[in-house]
Amino acid sequence: MQVENYEINGFLIDTFNQHNLEVGKTQGICPLCSHTRKPKNKKAKCCSYDWERGLGTCHNCNSTFQLHTYQRKGASDKDYVRPEITKYLSVKDKVTEWFKDRGISQGTLDDLKVGQGPEYMPQTGKKENTIQFNYIIGDQLINIKYRDGRKNFKLYKGAEKVFYNINSIVGFKDCVITEGEMDVLALHEAGVTNCVSVPNGATLHHNNLDYLDNCIDYFEDKERIILALDVDEPGMALRRELVRRLGAEVCFLVDFEDCKDANEYLIKYGKEKLKEVIRRARAYPLENVTTFKDIEGDVKDFVTNGFKPGFQIGLPNFDNIFSTYTSQFITVTGIPSSGKSDFVDQMVVGYNKLYGWKTGFASPENAPNYLHAHKLMRKVWGDMPQREDIGGKKWDEVADHVNDNFFFIDMDKYTLESVLRKGAELVKRKGIKCLVIDPFNKVRDKNASSLDVNIYTMEYLTKIENFAKKYDVLVFIVAHPTKMYKNSDGKIEEPNMYNIKGGGEWYDASYHGLLIHRDYERKNTKVKVLKVKFQNLGDNGAECFFTWEPKSGSFIPDEIAHANEEAMPWE
Numbered sequence: 001m002q003v004e005n006y007e008i009n010g011f012l013i014d015t016f017n018q019h020n021l022e023v024g025k026t027q028g029i030c031p032l033c034s035h036t037r038k039p040k041n042k043k044a045k046c047c048s049y050d051w052e053r054g055l056g057t058c059h060n061c062n063s064t065f066q067l068h069t070y071q072r073k074g075a076s077d078k079d080y081v082r083p084e085i086t087k088y089l090s091v092k093d094k095v096t097e098w099f100k101d102r103g104i105s106q107g108t109l110d111d112l113k114v115g116q117g118p119e120y121m122p123q124t125g126k127k128e129n130t131i132q133f134n135y136i137i138g139d140q141l142i143n144i145k146y147r148d149g150r151k152n153f154k155l156y157k158g159a160e161k162v163f164y165n166i167n168s169i170v171g172f173k174d175c176v177i178t179e180g181e182m183d184v185l186a187l188h189e190a191g192v193t194n195c196v197s198v199p200n201g202a203t204l205h206h207n208n209l210d211y212l213d214n215c216i217d218y219f220e221d222k223e224r225i226i227l228a229l230d231v232d233e234p235g236m237a238l239r240r241e242l243v244r245r246l247g248a249e250v251c252f253l254v255d256f257e258d259c260k261d262a263n264e265y266l267i268k269y270g271k272e273k274l275k276e277v278i279r280r281a282r283a284y285p286l287e288n289v290t291t292f293k294d295i296e297g298d299v300k301d302f303v304t305n306g307f308k309p310g311f312q313i314g315l316p317n318f319d320n321i322f323s324t325y326t327s328q329f330i331t332v333t334g335i336p337s338s339g340k341s342d343f344v345d346q347m348v349v350g351y352n353k354l355y356g357w358k359t360g361f362a363s364p365e366n367a368p369n370y371l372h373a374h375k376l377m378r379k380v381w382g383d384m385p386q387r388e389d390i391g392g393k394k395w396d397e398v399a400d401h402v403n404d405n406f407f408f409i410d411m412d413k414y415t416l417e418s419v420l421r422k423g424a425e426l427v428k429r430k431g432i433k434c435l436v437i438d439p440f441n442k443v444r445d446k447n448a449s450s451l452d453v454n455i456y457t458m459e460y461l462t463k464i465e466n467f468a469k470k471y472d473v474l475v476f477i478v479a480h481p482t483k484m485y486k487n488s489d490g491k492i493e494e495p496n497m498y499n500i501k502g503g504g505e506w507y508d509a510s511y512h513g514l515l516i517h518r519d520y521e522r523k524n525t526k527v528k529v530l531k532v533k534f535q536n537l538g539d540n541g542a543e544c545f546f547t548w549e550p551k552s553g554s555f556i557p558d559e560i561a562h563a564n565e566e567a568m569p570w571e
Contacts, residue, residue, distance in 0.1 A: 008054040009171045010221060011070035014138045018069050021056075025049060030058035032065060032111070055171045062191040063111075069138050070170055073217040078400075081158035083144050091116040095131060103266040104185045112165060112188060123152040133181040135164055135199065145181060145199065155199060161211040163196040166218055174224035176254075176278060177242065179235060183228065183262035190271040192278050195228075198238070208356035209431050210404075212245060216429050219246055226281045228254040230261050236297075243284055244472045245428055252281035307536040311474075313350025317557040321542035322529050326433065327468050328511035329461070329475035331530075333500055335492055336480065338518045339525050339548065339555075341366055341438050342375070344476050346555050348434050349379045351474075352405050357433035360426040362409040362419040364442045369408045375553050376402050384551040407432065416445040416460060420467045427471045437464070438478035441501070457502030461509040479506065497530050507531060512538070523547065524558055 007013070017023055019031035030047040037044070037060070046060040054067045091099070091109055095116050099109060115132040128148040135143035143159040155161070165184050169175035176195035178184055187195045199211050219225060225246055229235040243251045254277060259265040266274045285294040292299070301308075310323025324330065334340045341363065348359040366372040378384060381398045389395045407430060409422050419437065426432045437443050445463065448456045461477075468475045481495035494517050497507040507513065513530030525546045532538035546555035 008052075008068065009070070010217075011073055011170060013068050014071045015069040017067060019056075019065075019067070021049060021067070024051065030056070030060060030063070032063050033058060033061040053171045064172075064193050066167065066170060069167070072137050072140065073215075078160070080142075080160040081156065083141050083156045083159060091131070099185075102182065102186075102263060103271075104182075104189055108185050108189045112185060114185070119146045119148075119154075121146065121148050121152050121154060123154075124148070124150065128152075133164060135159075135162055135166075137162060137166055143199065160214060161199050163211055163215050163218070164199060165196050166215055169194045169196060169218060169222075173222060174226065175219070175222055176226040176228050178262055179229045179238065180261065180263075186263040186266040186274065187228070187278065189266060190274040190278075192275055201234070208358065208405075209241060209245065212242075213430055216245075222246075222250055224252055224281075225250050226252045226254060226278060228256075228262050228278065228281075231256065232260070240472065241431070245431055247428075248284045251284040253284060254278060254281045307534070310537040311351060311355060313347050314354055315346075315350065315546075315555070315557060317544040317546075317559065318527060321544055322512070322514070322532065322538040324474060324512060324537060325534075326474045327472050328533070329464050329468050329477055330512040330514060331497060331500070331506055331510040332476060332478050332514045332516060333481055333495055333497060333530075334516040334518075335495060338516050340478050340516045342548075342553065343514075343516050343525070343527065343555060344436055344438065344478060345372075345375055345379060347476070348406075348436065349376065351434060355433075357474075358405045358407070358426075358431055359434040359436060360407045360409055360423055360430075360432045361436045361438070362411075362414060362422075362443055363436060363438040364414055365439060369410070372408065373402060373406070376406055378551070378553040382552050382554070414443045416443055416463060417447060419443050420463065423467065423473070424471060427473065432473065434474045434476065435467075436476045436478070438476070440477050440479050453502050454505050457505040458509060461505065465509070477510075494528075525555060 021031070022028055026049055027045040028047055028049060029043060029045065034042055034044070034046065044060075047056055047058045049056050049067060051067065055064060056067055057064050091114060096106055096109070099105075113134045113136065115134060117130060117132060118127045119130045119132070120126065121128045121130070128150075130146040130148050133145040133147070134141055135145065142162050144156045145164070146154050146156075163177075164181050172194040174194065176187060176192060178187065178195060178197045179201055181197050184195050184197045187193075198209075225242075227239050227242060229239050239253070256262070256265050256277065259268055262274060265277065285291070308325075310325055312319040312323050332340050332344055348357070351357040352359070361372065363372060366375075377398055380401055381394070385395060385398075407426055409419060409426075411418060411422075416437075419435075423432070423435045426435075440460070445456065445460045448459050464475050464477065467473065479500045481499035482501055487493050494515060496515065497510065497513045498504060500506045507530075510531060511533040515526070515528040515530050517526045517528065518524075519526065525548060526543055527546065528543045529538050529540055532540060545558040547558055548554075549556050
């Protein structure tokens with residue numbers, strides 16, 4: 001059979017019929033267990049083959065396996081190091097016993113190609129005997145996770161981050177996501193073979209899931225994605241981020257009862273009960289419907305700890321007067337050339353530095369993109385890149401960082417609907433946590449039901465609010481005020497949110513409001529809090545002052561600023 005360019009499950013075939021079974025036959029032997037059975041049963045037709053889906057199912061060992069290997073999908077365009085290995089080293093008796101104590105058999109270790117060998121571990125400063133979890137896509141070794149006897153871990157330096165055991169979910173309409181390789185082994189042991197693990201566990205706030213970016217295509221066809229994650233705070237944070245990226249409608253939650261994870265559950269309750277607890281996974285809470293049980297954990301946390309602190313940008317004078325949550329939007333206003341866009345850039349760079357948040361920009365006024373990218377590069381760099389820096393180590397590092405964390409939405413004609421649609425795509429494929437609309441009057445709502453400016457404004461902001469809540473994104477809306485007038489001393493009056501076209505709707509609907517106002521005489525910029533929705537997040541009317549530093553293009557708190565007043569070549 002010619003299989004070049006032949007596609008199954010949306011993947012091109014790499015190796016057709018990898019187990020050399022009878023092509024076209026619907027029943028036959030199992031390549032996983034038949035060779036281990038008694039002589040009289042070695043040829044028993046214990047297995048069903050689904051050639052259309054590319055899956056085999058054994059009725060003797062209860063395993064499901066792929067009939068083919070597939071070519072890589074969703075590969076990053078980055079250049080990564082590939083581990084070099086000639087064979088998968090089998091684990092020795094002592095390590096086998098260690099796995100056995102944790103409910104993991106030799107057969108499972110063989111199926112998932114778990115190895116053993118010496119490896120330098122930076123935590124101890126020497127070579128250690130390590131367990132090696134091989135990350136394989138198709139028939140290619142992509143990465144290796146090393147674990148020593150002291151529970152130190154490391155991934156292969158410079159290798160691409162992907163899900164562990166990602167091959168196993170191809171062809172299935174459902175899959176399980178766990179937090180560690182041991183949980184994948186535990187589920188495989190229980191007969192749940194279509195399961196993967198994140199490569200580096202869960203962390204709180206820093207939810208930059210680059211491994212999901214690299215493997216997102218593997219989840220496109222899934223009808224059920226079962227999240228079997230740890231129940232600690234980082235595990236809950238990872239759950240929220242996966243739901244945000246993959247969609248609540250396909251996500252299901254596992255309750256491990258009194259156990260931390262799948263492996264602990266296997267040890268305590270056995271294979272059958274572990275398989276059953278996965279089968280009983282409950283749907284993620286319905287959108288727009290909340291019961292007390294859905295939020296009981298949050299209620300307990302509030303009773304215990306009160307309001308959670310808001311997210312900050314890392315500038316102490318501003319952080320003292322303003323912070324925010326996600327699932328909200330911030331209105332930023334100010335007269336032309338006051339630095340609104342620049343300060344918004346400063347904020348998203350700060351969130352990226354502190355929390356790893358990525359940002360999508362719908363910024364027609366910041367075009368062309370190379371100038372906007374240059375502004376972001378300076379803020380990340382902390383200096384003005386020079387011609388001699390191009391191609392150097394620092395240039396490459398900063399360029400890669402800007403490339404991986406900031407995305408520019410390009411459109412011939414910006415509409416709110418198309419921007420939010422692209423924003424949703426960026427959430428799913430890149431994991432953005434911030435979306436900037438700059439300015440709002442150039443991102444029009446073509447489907448507005450009314451020409452009345454107040455009704456139009458409320459519809460516009462409601463759509464943005466719904467987007468922010470659905471995808472747990474922080475949205476920035478840069479809004480110019482209407483024409484402002486000079487006061488008695490000849491200075492232009494400071495605008496507020498009521499000066500934006502649409503009037504009081506902006507103040508009423510916005511979660512937060514900020515004024516950016518430049519004083520050319522004093523050569524500083526004032527940032528004023530016009531509104532905070534929750535008083536624990538800031539102080540209405542509070543102000544702070546910055547000096548703009550021209551080399552880095554960054555805002556430096558006045559009290560610590562040492563501004564370089566030398567004009568830039570284009571100024």
